[in-house]
Amino acid sequence: MAELGLQENEFKNPVVHWIDARLPVFTAMHKEYRQFPTPKNFNYFWNFGALATVNLAIMIITGIFLAMNYNPSTAGAFDSVERIMRDVNWGWMIRYLHVVGASLFFVTVYVHIFRGLYYGSYKKPREMIWMLGVVLLLLLMATAFMGYVLPWGQMSFWGATVITNLFGAIPVVGHGIVTWLWGGFAVANPTLNRFFSLHYLLPFIIVGFLVLHIMALHTVGSNNPLGIDVKGPQDTLPFHPYYTVKDSVGVCVYLIVFAILVFFIPHQPLLMDPNNSIQANPLQTPSDIVPEWYFLPFYAILRSVPNKLGGVVLLFGSIFVLFFLPWLDTSPVRSCRFRPIMRWLWVLFVIDVFVLGYVGANRPVGIFILLGRIATVWYYIHMLIFLPLVGKLERPLPLPESISKSVLGGGALPSAAAARPMEKA
Amino acid sequence: MASSSEAATANSEGHAAEGAERRDFLKMVTLATAAVGVCAVAWPFIDSMNPAKDTIAAGSPIDVDLSQVAPGQQIVVLWREKPILLVNRPAEALKTLQSSAMINRLRDPDSRVLQQPPYADNWHRSVKPEWAVLVGICTHLGCLPQYFPNPSANTPVADWPGGYLCPCHGSKYDLAGRVWQGVPAPFNLPVPPYNFLDARTVRIGENPPNVTYSLNDIVQI
Numbered sequence: 001m002a003e004l005g006l007q008e009n010e011f012k013n014p015v016v017h018w019i020d021a022r023l024p025v026f027t028a029m030h031k032e033y034r035q036f037p038t039p040k041n042f043n044y045f046w047n048f049g050a051l052a053t054v055n056l057a058i059m060i061i062t063g064i065f066l067a068m069n070y071n072p073s074t075a076g077a078f079d080s081v082e083r084i085m086r087d088v089n090w091g092w093m094i095r096y097l098h099v100v101g102a103s104l105f106f107v108t109v110y111v112h113i114f115r116g117l118y119y120g121s122y123k124k125p126r127e128m129i130w131m132l133g134v135v136l137l138l139l140l141m142a143t144a145f146m147g148y149v150l151p152w153g154q155m156s157f158w159g160a161t162v163i164t165n166l167f168g169a170i171p172v173v174g175h176g177i178v179t180w181l182w183g184g185f186a187v188a189n190p191t192l193n194r195f196f197s198l199h200y201l202l203p204f205i206i207v208g209f210l211v212l213h214i215m216a217l218h219t220v221g222s223n224n225p226l227g228i229d230v231k232g233p234q235d236t237l238p239f240h241p242y243y244t245v246k247d248s249v250g251v252c253v254y255l256i257v258f259a260i261l262v263f264f265i266p267h268q269p270l271l272m273d274p275n276n277s278i279q280a281n282p283l284q285t286p287s288d289i290v291p292e293w294y295f296l297p298f299y300a301i302l303r304s305v306p307n308k309l310g311g312v313v314l315l316f317g318s319i320f321v322l323f324f325l326p327w328l329d330t331s332p333v334r335s336c337r338f339r340p341i342m343r344w345l346w347v348l349f350v351i352d353v354f355v356l357g358y359v360g361a362n363r364p365v366g367i368f369i370l371l372g373r374i375a376t377v378w379y380y381i382h383m384l385i386f387l388p389l390v391g392k393l394e395r396p397l398p399l400p401e402s403i404s405k406s407v408l409g410g411g412a413l414p415s416a417a418a419a420r421p422m423e424k425a
Numbered sequence: 426m427a428s429s430s431e432a433a434t435a436n437s438e439g440h441a442a443e444g445a446e447r448r449d450f451l452k453m454v455t456l457a458t459a460a461v462g463v464c465a466v467a468w469p470f471i472d473s474m475n476p477a478k479d480t481i482a483a484g485s486p487i488d489v490d491l492s493q494v495a496p497g498q499q500i501v502v503l504w505r506e507k508p509i510l511l512v513n514r515p516a517e518a519l520k521t522l523q524s525s526a527m528i529n530r531l532r533d534p535d536s537r538v539l540q541q542p543p544y545a546d547n548w549h550r551s552v553k554p555e556w557a558v559l560v561g562i563c564t565h566l567g568c569l570p571q572y573f574p575n576p577s578a579n580t581p582v583a584d585w586p587g588g589y590l591c592p593c594h595g596s597k598y599d600l601a602g603r604v605w606q607g608v609p610a611p612f613n614l615p616v617p618p619y620n621f622l623d624a625r626t627v628r629i630g631e632n633p634p635n636v637t638y639s640l641n642d643i644v645q646i
Binding site: 061065069083087090094 | 469470472473474475477478479480
């Protein structure tokens with residue numbers, strides 16, 4: 001078979017066989033999505049990577065069709081979106097899919113991230129997967145922000161004004177950068193044009209980084225709810241059909257939620273701010289400028305600092321600190337199931353982010369100023385103090401001997417045998 | 426887990442085959458459901474590329490006032506993004522249309538190919554002999570034929586009887602939009618649906634009462 005440098009393969013279909021001998025895509029798919037040994041103890045939190053991928057596909061497809069009818073100019077943008085809603089066949093549905101999809105994208109990604117935090121998925125050897133994930137998060141945020149500007153409603157315009165002005169806090173070059181971002185003296189037609197261009201480009205950059213994210217995952221293998229290493233074939237299942245089916249169950253539930261939001265409550269204020277149904281007016285600021293819900297925690301951090309540059313630094317720092325998470329967390333135990341202190345700190349951290357989101361949705365007066373400051377400080381204390389310190393002080397619970405034993409009811413070893421698991425790792 | 430796999434091995438061969446058939450059935454039902462779902466979701470996206478409601482509304486009939494069009498003059502109006510040619514044909518031009526010298530040059534002098542509504546299926550290809558109403562798009566590759574109404578020995582070509590000449594590939598039509606033989610264009614110029622509201626006003630895009638005809642019906646626009 002291996003004549004003339006052709007790739008050997010065992011596909012029976014002659015066409016598949018012929019192609020694979022010259023371009024082994026079928027072998028690659030077989031290896032990565034059929035055989036790929038996957039820990040047999042995944043819970044449903046492991047669905048969310050697949051859900052985010054499905055969401056990305058939905059956003060790209062609906063976005064391509066929206067772009068067919070969208071007019072990226074300050075004179076025509078708002079009207080063209082209204083035309084999509086009223087005149088274009090099914091335009092209302094395609095736009096609602098895109099709007100709801102934006103919110104659900106962040107839901108899936110945030111669950112995916114907090115799952116990684118709880119089960120220590122960022123730790124060795126998965127640092128690269130994690131850091132690529134942070135890059136994906138930043139790209140997603142940039143894409144979502146620029147997409148929100150495109151309908152050219154009041155929130156589009158004033159959100160763009162506030163966010164681009166953040167860069168004005170940078171010493172010396174700030175004003176130059178802001179003018180450069182705008183392509184003028186304020187958020188205006190050149191800004192809208194470039195945001196449309198970049199909003200169309202970035203999803204494909206995201207696809208590229210997603211491929212790297214998955215390549216890194218398939219190099220070192222998946223983490224699992226126990227956080228212990230796979231010790232052999234008895235601990236794993238082939239990805240297909242076991243996890244394709246499990247992911248399909250999740251996708252069905254997720255599509256049902258998606259459909260309910262699109263067809264019954266697309267105008268829920270969390271999904272669509274009513275102010276954005278008013279055309280952008282550079283001479284009138286809405287009484288409350290609130291970003292979309294998925295930016296609220298970061299917005300709260302920004303506003304809790306009484307200094308412009310300080311607020312901007314803490315805002316961006318709250319995401320950039322994630323790059324260093326694999327080294328900030330000093331515990332060798334991955335899963336918080338076996339970390340009696342960190343699991344509660346994780347719960348508090350989740351609550352903290354929700355508090356930040358709640359604060360971000362309210363005007364910075366009275367109790368919300370204090371609450372925002374406490375929550376911001378807690379965020380950084382968790383990242384910079386708890387993660388390094390608790391890893392050293394905490395005494396983890398005994399780890400199970402293997403995934404297989406744990407799944408089949410073998411249970412954990414007696415605590416004596418598992419003593420000092422930190423030294424074993 | 427353990428007990429179910431024991432049960433599976435304990436099954437007789439007949440039971441195993443039955444299980445396999447059931448599994449195949451479930452697999453095919455699942456795939457069929459997914460296929461129907463994909464088609465149902467694909468349709469709105471495909472349909473969104475059809476003309477939108479405002480585009481269709483913008484293609485409503487338009488009224489054209491002909492009172493200022495002198496004999497021999499052509500005016501051009503846009504209807505559904507297409508140039509519609511309206512010509513006030515003088516008596517000499519109508520005579521030329523019926524001359525055997527002209528008819529012998531034509532590919533389809535009797536308008537056998539469906540390129541016009543029934544009320545324009547006549548020697549002058551129009552409702553009123555003097556008024557030509559044509560879609561001014563060459564049936565070859567979509568260029569706009571130019572209007573040369575007057576007979577001439579050398580303009581635009583030798584021995585010109587009057588009509589249309591397409592600048593792209595030299596297709597020729599007479600003043601009723603009938604195509605010549607020996608030119609690349611295959612069919613006569615289309616006639617849009619229209620009717621006269623009164624002696625001076627024509628409505629383009631609407632048939633006379635009790636006629637159904639649209640440009641979608643013709644062989645080639």
